[in-house]
Amino acid sequence: MSLITISGYPCAGKSHRATQIKYSLEQRLADPAYPGPSLTVTVLSDDTLNIPRSAYDDSRSEKPARAALFSAFQRHLGNNRIVIVDALDYIKGFRYQMYCAAREAKVRVCTVYVIAPPEQCRTWNTSREDGRSYAPATLDNLIQRYEEPSSMVRWDSPLFTIPWTDADVPADDIWRAITHGLVKPPNTGTQAVARAPTDALHTLESTTTALVSAIVAAQSASSLPGGTLSLDVPTSTSTSAPSTPPVKVTLTLPPRHLTLSELGRHKRQFITMHKRAITLGSTEMGKVDWSEESVAHKFVGYLEENVGLSG
Numbered sequence: 001m002s003l004i005t006i007s008g009y010p011c012a013g014k015s016h017r018a019t020q021i022k023y024s025l026e027q028r029l030a031d032p033a034y035p036g037p038s039l040t041v042t043v044l045s046d047d048t049l050n051i052p053r054s055a056y057d058d059s060r061s062e063k064p065a066r067a068a069l070f071s072a073f074q075r076h077l078g079n080n081r082i083v084i085v086d087a088l089d090y091i092k093g094f095r096y097q098m099y100c101a102a103r104e105a106k107v108r109v110c111t112v113y114v115i116a117p118p119e120q121c122r123t124w125n126t127s128r129e130d131g132r133s134y135a136p137a138t139l140d141n142l143i144q145r146y147e148e149p150s151s152m153v154r155w156d157s158p159l160f161t162i163p164w165t166d167a168d169v170p171a172d173d174i175w176r177a178i179t180h181g182l183v184k185p186p187n188t189g190t191q192a193v194a195r196a197p198t199d200a201l202h203t204l205e206s207t208t209t210a211l212v213s214a215i216v217a218a219q220s221a222s223s224l225p226g227g228t229l230s231l232d233v234p235t236s237t238s239t240s241a242p243s244t245p246p247v248k249v250t251l252t253l254p255p256r257h258l259t260l261s262e263l264g265r266h267k268r269q270f271i272t273m274h275k276r277a278i279t280l281g282s283t284e285m286g287k288v289d290w291s292e293e294s295v296a297h298k299f300v301g302y303l304e305e306n307v308g309l310s311g
């Protein structure tokens with residue numbers, strides 16, 4: 001019935017907030033002053049799935065961990081549940097993917113951004129007594145790669161921001177969002193299809209090519225390598241109908257210049273991975289949405305994961 005996605009730096013206090021939110025929701029569910037259907041609140045986290053913090057030490061172990069979280073989330077999305085995904089959820093593409101699945105399941109969504117300064121996260125990580133600390137280098141790396149949620153994008157909104165200094169969570173606002181907020185119907189952009197559309201391969205090729213060209217152009221226009229790039233990716237729709245805006249993406253790159261051949265290699269790998277899904281209708285991460293916007297965001301997520309680690 002509802003999805004609450006928690007996102008924040010490692011050791012920023014996400015589980016602490018998830019516990020507060022769960023408690024506040026359960027209080028309201030038991031209170032006749034808040035009439036409504038009978039719901040259960042389920043928290044999904046690395047801990048409930050027995051994923052150790054060391055899974056984030058490298059991309060080989062991180063990917064299956066994320067896939068496990070995503071499939072647990074899909075299994076739990078149901079009519080009588082409020083699902084709280086208490087995880088790093090630091091990749092924009094991953095939050096987008098959960099949002100698409102939630103819309104497909106016609107559930108209400110909201111995102112909770114748990115904020116703590118890096119220094120505070122390091123302190124809490126060091127003083128942690130539950131044996132669930134991150135390796136210091138992993139913690140720093142995750143903070144560096146963290147993609148902040150934004151209330152300006154539909155997959156992160158409504159967005160509730162909780163600073164580390166706040167004693168409480170905005171329980172009433174969260175309650176309203178997930179019990180009375182708009183249930184967005186699946187649209188052409190988020191509807192997963194049983195079979196890929198016939199132009200899926202073309203979309204894969206053209207969107208990834210456009211994105212690679214936009215990265216190359218942005219790199220040559222910038223004096224410093226790396227950093228965060230905001231790109232407009234032209235799509236076939238925006239090219240043929242100028243009133244349709246290009247897809248806007250933000251991409252965080254490692255501090256070095258990416259060559260066209262490296263980007264081309266990642267593009268080919270991404271296409272190969274997804275070609276299989278054209279025939280199967282899904283990947284290990286679930287059904288595939290073949291819209292140009294979705295492909296662009298997925299490719300951005302793929303590049304951020306793979307380019308950052310291959311340098």
Ligand SMILES: Nc1ncnc2c1ncn2[C@@H]1O[C@H](COP(=O)(O)OP(=O)(O)OP(=O)(O)O)[C@@H](O)[C@H]1O
Nearest residue numbers: 009010011012013014015016017124127128129164
């Ligand atoms: N607001 C807070 N005040 C005091 N200590 C806190 C606060 N938030 C978190 N901590 C401490 O930081 C540590 C990690 O907290 P928590 O598990 O909530 O963080 P997390 O973001 O869920 O971590 P992870 O990234 O490992 O999932 C715990 O030892 C906890 O006591």
